[in-house]
Amino acid sequence: MTVRDALPSPLPTSTLGTIARRVARLPFAVSLATLWLALMVVVALGADLLLPYSITAFDLKARLAPPILFGGTIAHPLGTDELGRDVFSRLIMSIRMSLLIALFGTLIATTLGTALGILAAHFRRYVETMILMAIDFQASMPFMIIALSVLAFFGNSLPLFIGLMGFHSWERYARITRGLTLAANEQGYASAVRQLGAGPGRIYGLHILPNIASTLIVSMTLTFPEIILLESGLSYLGLGVQPPLTSLGNMVGYGREYVTRAPWIMLAPATVIVLTTFSISLLGDWLRDKLDPTLR
């Protein structure tokens, strides 16, 4: 990391003013996406402080109450569900849970896939064959089936579930990374640094990885929403996040039964899913361009 440290004259220390000026320079859509994601992160982190009600508190007198603009009251701004639980409170907890699962799932998948891809490209021969076999195995099995069997055998706990989500799409990263690393190894800059006497750590960590990162980042912005949706699917089947915990997918699955009578139960989490995944895609696209100095 010494080379990074050597970057001359770091930018002036970030104060609130400089941050505000930078945000103002972003494209409009990207600033909206950033604001939305910032809001999501704040909500996820501060969920305990923001909750108006406990997510398991029943209000049996106000069952299936509509949201505030549809004839509801300020007591339940997003309405209530069939048991009289506050949708707004459940949404807040769901955002925290889903972001947690998707974030760690994506990070695990990226780390695992990238590491295996680099190993395959570095060692070639047996190592590569084994890793490619694992990739093909994973790619040829519907992930839902793997997930179902793992959850059926090992029971459900949150860490296990997050780890399982991390196994989703690692093979995509492994494939991308292996291909890009093989190509990069043939390029001049990698062989030039190798010729300077650099070890594999420096070649991969400092040169090849930053050069292929843009593709991986775009891939991450695809995986993140996918994991949210996968989690929704599994939760709907009753194998995902278990009550009393709640997640966006869990809420959608539950709200599906009331979609004609009380659509807000489903629409609230569905809107959050759509906006969040869309924001991440936008931001990822913009980030990829920003990370490439030749496109500045």
Next chain:
Amino acid sequence: MTHALLEAADLRRHYKVRAGRGPFSAKATLRAVDGVSLKIEAGRTLGLVGESGCGKSTTGKLVLGLIPTTAGTVRYAGNDMPPAGSTAWRALRPRMQMVYQDPLGALDRRLPVGVQIMEPLAIHGQASLAERRERAAEVMTAVGLQRHQFDRYPHELSGGQRQRVVLARALMTEPDLLVCDEPISALDVSIQAQVVNLLLDLQERMGIAYLFISHDLRVVRQVSHEVAVMYLGRIVEQGEAESLFAQPAHPYTRALISAIPVLGPRRKRLLLQGDPPNPVDVPSGCAFHTRCPFAVAQCRAQTPVLRPLADGRQVACHRVDEPALQVAA
């Protein structure tokens, strides 16, 4: 006991290739480098010339130990070259460096050039960060780059500046040997002259030895003390630059030199017919006999070896002593 800085003996590098198309075609051997011996003394320049695909660049990589040899030995300062990637090999890197034909390709486009210039010192853990920066600034000045270009990215520089960056990176560890693989062929003519002058200047000041690989004979003549001419993986003529260029002995060298454009009246040129043969299927005997205007039966049957001439030059040609050949030139 004195050793030459770099000594390569009977270097061979063969590649297994498929002779035809399709997955079941026969295998063949491509002899990219087939028995090259050379010696570079400290502070001297050996020019390596030849057509495209004759094995010049492969030879350059072999002498640096970047790729393993099929046969033959490389000795640096009297010691055998360790296998590529080993700790000993890596520890030897500061002593010998390479300058590339394509400077943009040889630089990481995501890092400012200053960081890349400092990288050799960072890799080998030499000097503190402040010292590295200072040294980088010195070297940048030495190769004619300006301080403010430290923070630039490779794509923001011109071709000549990029080549200077590559050169600066190679010079950071004060190497004894630079392998320059067509260092100027990607540059404008005006920049070529600058880089060549820079190389000569650096040699004078720092006593660096060069293996200068090029197909530009005029430049080779200008920078080299000694010149080796390669044809299909073999050296066909080797000797002092001045005498070799003034009186080329091998027909191939003669053809190359007569192809240099010069001002003045038209002179008789020795023109070669056809392309160099396929290196997978090297002609029998002297590899050059298919294009040589002086070839006789012996050339087709027997491979000539390098023999010393009276002036110390080495030539691989059966007919080099024959007066008929001298007249024909």
